[in-house]
Amino acid sequence: MRWLLAAWAVVALLTVAAGAGPRARVAEPAGMSARELTAMFQRYGDTSGDWLGADRTASVPLPDGRRLWLFSDTFLGRPGPGGDRPRSASLIHNSAIVQDGDQLRTVTGGSPARPASLLSTGDNGEFHWIGDASVLGDQVQVLTNRIRRTGPGPLDHTLAATELATLTLPTMAAGRLRPLPLGDKVSWGSEVMTDGGHTYVYGSEAAGTMKFAHVARVRGADLGQPWEFWTGQAWSPRVDESARLLSGVGTSYGVRKVGDRYVLVTHENNLMFSADFVAYTATTPAGPFEGPHYLFRAPETDAGHIVYDADLHLEPARPGTLLVSYNVNDLDEAVAYADASIYRPRFFEVQWPLRQARRLPAAPAGVNATPDGSGTARVSWDVDGDLSYRVYRRDVTAGQTHFVRLPGDAPGRFEFLTNGHRYEFGVTAVDKRGEGAMSPVAAMTATVPPPPPPSTVRAEPDSAGKVTLHWAEVPFVQLFKIYYRDLTAGQRGRTGAGAYPGQSATVGPLRHGHQYEFTVVAVGGGGDSVHSQGVRATVVVATPPAPGTPSAQPRPDGTVQLSWPPVAPGLAYKVYQRDATAGAADWGTPGITRTTQFRSRPLEHGREYEFVVAAVNDGGEGERSPVVRVRAQLAPPGAAPTRLRAEPRGTAVELTWRSGATWHWIFRRDLTAGEREFTREEVGAQGHEATLRNLVEGHEYEMTVAAFNPGGTGPQSGPVRVKVGSALPTGLAVTATGPGTARLTWRETRTELLYRIELRDATTGEPWRADPYPVDGNTYEAVLLTAGHRYEFRVRVNDLTTPPVAVVAR
Structure with a gap:
């Protein structure tokens, strides 16, 4: 149920805010109506095949006339045949859509086959929710809130930091994320507004059940420059001196200069689950803000849905109007999945400035507020039968800065109070001309006991390992905590499963075949109730269906x-x-x-x-x-071996090379013999060295190496040349040593060789004859020579023969 996080932010336990609107000044055709924009995103969600729905809805006009829409939690995919959101739909935590005329294009991170958040933390326990953005040169600067998970429940998370991201124009490629020294108290980026020589950044602080607006600024347009913070009286470089502007802002809100006043538009967040959107006005960006001015009541709440967030879009608005987007969701997961159109932006527009009649009803008199023992306030006033009335309330103890309109239009009881808090109540009268001024306030301190525990809790396991709990309404309670214990595993203590608004919650996935016991605690203005009576359920996880064809x-x-x-x-x-x-x-x-x-x-x-x-x-x-x-296909090796070396070793050659492959072919050609083509060795070499034998002694060769695999042979290395050594001795000499004897000597080029000595009597014309006994070493003694005859000698090794030498015998 992670995707409901943003929706449940309205519960005011949420500790982050995000924002609205663009501030790059470009000429852009105006005139899109709220109806046209709502239909545009509904149509795109139904037909794009990639973007299924999202929330946040900030917008930035780009220098080339396009418009960038920024979103936080985003579902990807396409609706099912019945318009439902498939359970297999992927969820990412932020995305963008680029609008070019009537054409939209989704921008995410990851790859087309596996899309991911446009801005990613790289940590499964943390993610980014998008704030507002502005254009600086060839980049879009985007403020983001880094969120850290703190538990398994949908509201179990906290603000970790505010960071500055960049998107490169025109491609929207995400650049690096830069942490800003802003702490974790205020989630900055609800709005980025350029005004005069400064850029103003608005944020939201969660404190108990309230949310408060803050404002900071930078000189110029670069959000990476040093920030200043409004202290309530002046601008300070210290973030811890940032002061609250007003209460009741949503998780995002818009602030823009319209005419000579600054207009702040927000979902009415002074009251949980409100359907109202309101405006406040001021003469400076830092207030003080006057209001609220009630602009619009969202019709989706009539169907049981919730609405939240507000983004103000001036550039595409029709003249004389405020164009505002808001988000819709449902606290019942089954309802939200059954209709994919719920989780998409809506837009409304109102004429601005608001018109007000000159003569309005007088403020009611006799307003009185008293607490009763059930945790409600009883408010009464003097009633005129021709008028209707509106009741407003302000929680003084919580620091609420402005009054909020309550449901109901007659004297009676007003609920959802916090024990020990001091409240102020005021009443206005309404006729056909409009709403009059507020009465003098009536104050009281609430007495609220802890609520009773929910009754008639029932548990309904589904086939996906989840259990949906339902319970009866508890008066004056809108928030509930869920606990469970695994009976099959013998768990004794309870595990918290998060806090949930409404009268139902879905917990899981849990362990297949295990029996669990669930309890529910009501959280009211007087504290927590005791645990409800436990209800048990055995978890069922049906095996998943077959995937589509891979x-x-x-x-x-x-x-x-x-x-x-x-x-x-x-x-x-x-x-x-x-x-x-x-x-x-x-x-x-x-x-x-x-x-x-x-x-x-x-x-x-x-x-x-x-x-x-x-x-x-x-x-x-x-x-x-x-x-x-x-x-299966294996490509031949793509790289040629390098650093080929050839070293002669007698009549052999040792080759070495570098390569990432294992097997190699060796190619050679005999340059001395005049060969032009390389010949491949019959046996491949494993590794990165080989010894070639059966070479012709004294010949020069050229050699190359190429890697090979079953897919073929790769490119050959650069060639090397090497001359093969010869076993023939050198320095052959013969000397007559005595009557009929002579000594033949030489220098060996290799040791451990055997030599054949050939000789002949040149005086008689004798043919060459070989001594029958091989000789080792480097000398040979000839005997029985004929005195005065000339003898010739030569040495044969491996079918090679030295040039002859001669001597005359004594």
């Missing part, structure tokens, strides 16, 4: 990216796969994800695989989606 996209790394439509928020999903090429029947062990996307492990290139998806909740695994089939 989409499957093969990726270059051999994986498959799957995505599918969400079934409902908060579910996990199991993803099964099998090898269709191999004809596998077993789906194997599934992968698990908490999103609607999944990437498989690397698969075998060229083979077909089948995938199915099943949603999982506390009740178990649901039915599987239709099967999707896809062929």
